[in-house]
Amino acid sequence: MAALGSAAPVQAAAPAPAPAPVPASHPAPPAGPSVAVALGDSFISGEGGRWLGNTDRYDKGRNGTDRAWTGTAYDPGRVYGATAAVGGCHRSDVAEILTAPLPVAERINLACSGAETQHVLSAARGGLSLNGEAPQTDRLAQIARTKKVTLVALSVGGNDVGFGTIIGDCAYDWAFSRLCWKKQAAEVDRKLPAVRAKVSAVVDDVRATMAAAGYGDGDYRLVLQSYPSPLPGGEEFRLREGDPNRLRRDGCPFNDRDASWARYTLVPRLSAMIRDVAASRGADFLDLKDTMAGHEVCALGTTQVGATGPDARQHEWFRFLDYANTQGTLEESMHPNAFGQRALGACLGLVAAARPGRYGCVADYLGDGSPTAMRIRPADRAAGR
Template sequence: MIGFRNVSKDRARSRARRLAGAGMVLPLAVGALLAGGAGTAVAGPGTGPTAVVSMGDSYISGEGGRWKGNSLTNSANRTGTDRAWVSGSSYDPAKVYGTTAGGCHRSDSAEVKSAGAIADVAVNLACSGAVSQNVFRASNGGVSYKGEAPQADQLAAVAASNNVKVIALSIGGNDLGFADIITDCALDFALWNSYCYDDQQEGVDRKIDGVMAGVGKSVDEIRAVMRGAGYTDSSYRIVLQSYPSPIPRGAENRYTQSDWSRLNTGGCPFWNRDSDWARDSLVPQIANRIKGVAAAKGVQFLDLRDMLQGREVCAKASKLVSTSTPASAKTSEWARWIDSSETQGLIQESMHPNYFGQLAAGRCLALAVAQPATANVGCKNTAGSDQSGMYLSPVS
């Protein structure tokens, strides 16, 4: 946790309590449509500008897109990592998140915006902190969120004014309590000197069936909206994606767990055992269950579990940004570290793909869309390369 660096153990524990109190948020007004880039002309299936739409939570909305790697420098542009820097000690998150700064956090580098020319228009309806109910139509149990109508209701307007070809969906992480899991595991390292994996696994197992039911209903709600707008199921595709791991395995962490460097320097306060559980048990469990939903609903599955391999926070294969190591997609971390004291930005940005990670996710989406709609694929990075090195592998 960045706020803990170079402090005593007692002060670290005090600030850890702040983390527990603050929590971490993981992860249609007309204005939202305009911010997303939706067209205004009357169109629909087969006519008008083609559109790619993203729906769901913070992992696809663009949370964390403000940051180009992580740096220990707290002043000015944070050694080139802070894209919201204006001048001196002035920062404007709206440079990255536009009118959604402090809310849905839809970044200018979000996956749907970084996917390139896969459609004429890119519309980002996803919202940081969203759960499945925020995707459902209001008429079928959907709930408004952060001043916006449920995302499926927003989609109806987009589908009427554009020829929607691709809908990318990332949902379920907040329903599962992913932010609480991260918080509890960080506190067990910083405060309680204990492991979190056993208790957390029990909680995941209790919740996951209900969570996946919500993911499946989200797909059904999207289908219902599109059919209501005159689209056939084969006239567009839904890409249902899983989540990447923002932290590495214990053996792949460049900081030892035997001192406070993971807390004070790296922003990755997790024990090796808990890190291994998150990377090799939790993330695959979620991915495999989402894959099952995709198969049951007949939509394309994009597996992102390995997207950040070697680029995670504290990974040995990546580096902090410094004056001698500039921000670069080839050397910097692709996920945002934990900044519990909010000395740099907001804590809700923690543990999300950053600017570099979002460019990579966009490339993954573009590659997936270039495949047949029935092709389930995983997306991985090439060591030492930028987002252009992303590649697909088949998922059985």
């Protein structure tokens, strides 16, 4: 302060501080109608959706089970559209993303039969194309930038473990009265840690892709789902173990011990691995291991479809092993059929309507026995059946 009565030197006024730069606004999800997207493999693409139960009739509409029957010919495109070719993605019209009761304006199925984690992972992270299509997460990125994605459902990892190969090898061993489970269990033990890392990488990639498009984790639901068992335990088969009709008619050529290992060990281990990935990545988890209980291929209490036609309450919800391609294609074997696809859709709808968390989905035995009569419960409880 200047002394009293003295002249203070004249100083230029200090310039006002420049306003702090306004941070660039964080990008936000696009406005507009909401969209649900499916990513992954055959269990979510809709493989097997051509069929309404199984039958040993091989002509015409096959007792009403073959939805590809036009009345004069078989046209798989009626079910799988442009993806119907052998080896194609087989995105069926009853895939769970299409049948689930979801509050969205649009559903987009990017999943493809035969996909492994490398086909879902973006190209920038080493992902590969499949059937001439870009990696699924790259396609998700395009959708997320132009549409408001509110749900992503993901099923992946089964092909990396070699689930289809396991089924095929066990069927082969049945023909020679050999057990396969010990050999396959050792292979699963060897592969599972690497598969967990691959599934985790896919989830991280999906999260990063959505973030790059302006989404926070709370702007959409990411539902990571496990796999339903196509086989019952060995004690629950319709036919005795040595009956040749397990192959010739029922399409389930498996030893009781191998089936029990698959039902009570392999499928639960896959589910536990996927559950742990979901928990570590903050994703929702949909446990499907018990969803088809009582309606697996050859399960006691179910029958093949007869002349009166399909009835979901008494027939199988999985496609049997069509080992000779005598009806459809071998690749449809051991996948949820149209009944099973609707059950999966019902489960996804229930989880989407519930609070974020981990859930198991099972049949609601207080319901009418239809595939849409499902219920969810906390996954830890579901694990104990």
